[in-house]
Amino acid sequence: MARGEKWEAPAIDVHTPSVARMYDWLLGGVENYLSDRAACAKLLEIVPSSPTLARNNRAFLRRVVKTLVRDYGVEQFIDHGSGLPTQENVHQVAQRLNPACRVVYVDRDPIVLAHGRTTLDENANTAVIEADMRDTEEIFGHPDTERLIKRGRRTAALFVSVLHCLPDSGDDRDPAVVVRRTAARLRELGPGNLMVICQLVSDDPEVRRKVTELMVGSTHGNWGRVRRRDEVRAYFAGFTVLDPGLVDVVDWRPETAPPPVDRRPPEWVEWGGVARL
Numbered sequence: 001m002a003r004g005e006k007w008e009a010p011a012i013d014v015h016t017p018s019v020a021r022m023y024d025w026l027l028g029g030v031e032n033y034l035s036d037r038a039a040c041a042k043l044l045e046i047v048p049s050s051p052t053l054a055r056n057n058r059a060f061l062r063r064v065v066k067t068l069v070r071d072y073g074v075e076q077f078i079d080h081g082s083g084l085p086t087q088e089n090v091h092q093v094a095q096r097l098n099p100a101c102r103v104v105y106v107d108r109d110p111i112v113l114a115h116g117r118t119t120l121d122e123n124a125n126t127a128v129i130e131a132d133m134r135d136t137e138e139i140f141g142h143p144d145t146e147r148l149i150k151r152g153r154r155t156a157a158l159f160v161s162v163l164h165c166l167p168d169s170g171d172d173r174d175p176a177v178v179v180r181r182t183a184a185r186l187r188e189l190g191p192g193n194l195m196v197i198c199q200l201v202s203d204d205p206e207v208r209r210k211v212t213e214l215m216v217g218s219t220h221g222n223w224g225r226v227r228r229r230d231e232v233r234a235y236f237a238g239f240t241v242l243d244p245g246l247v248d249v250v251d252w253r254p255e256t257a258p259p260p261v262d263r264r265p266p267e268w269v270e271w272g273g274v275a276r277l
Contacts, residue, residue, distance in 0.1 A: 053270050246271065
């Protein structure tokens with residue numbers, strides 16, 4: 001949608017839980033419905049640490065954006081599956097350090113789009129586009145992306161806590177293929193661009209099974225699965241992973257001492273890192 005064009009919000013299904021609204025509730029937000037809260041209650045029975053992981057993930061997003069702008073000269077971000085706006089969104093963190101930073105938020109959830117149009121798309125250097133994060137060509141070919149994301153400027157693609165929402169399909173919509181296709185488009189923009197990837201992983205097969213079954217059933221199939229570390233590591237094949245490597249996100253360049261291992265959530269973890277292409 002071109003900037004300034006009138007946009008009409010699609011109908012919002014309040015009866016089917018939304019991953020974005022569940023995440024909002026876990027962060028203490030209010031943009032959620034009874035169905036989302038009920039699904040979260042069931043999730044907490046399996047993984048009581050879910051609110052902690054949500055907060056850890058949001059703090060990681062803030063740190064990684066700040067680091068990429070300050071230390072790696074990133075001027076452009078494409079945030080796949082951006083979710084509901086909250087405090088310290090990508091463009092706010094980035095533009096505080098460099099007002100010229102440009103951000104394209106990508107989502108297809110109706111409530112995310114409705115709130116994003118009024119909260120995230122607040123200056124000429126930000127845009128919210130409606131697209132499935134798997135539709136790489138649609139995203140990069142969107143008028144707002146072409147307006148904001150320019151060749152020759154350091155760019156980062158963000159897949160922060162979203163790839164577990166995508167099922168393994170074995171075709172061009174498989175999450176691993178989406179990552180590779182996005183990397184190819186970033187390379188076309190110039191050398192040295194970056195990719196940020198993290199997702200929910202667990203060493204416990206029962207946690208992986210129970211969470212995946214709950215989320216697939218609750219969201220009517222709008223979910224992928226909790227994966228293993230080695231599966232996420234495979235997403236980074238061919239990339240140069242930046243220090244400190246692939247880690248629990250609380251250990252990625254922390255600004256304060258991270259919690260000791262014995263005080264961390266035992267069931268699962270948000271795991272990944274940052275790579276240069």
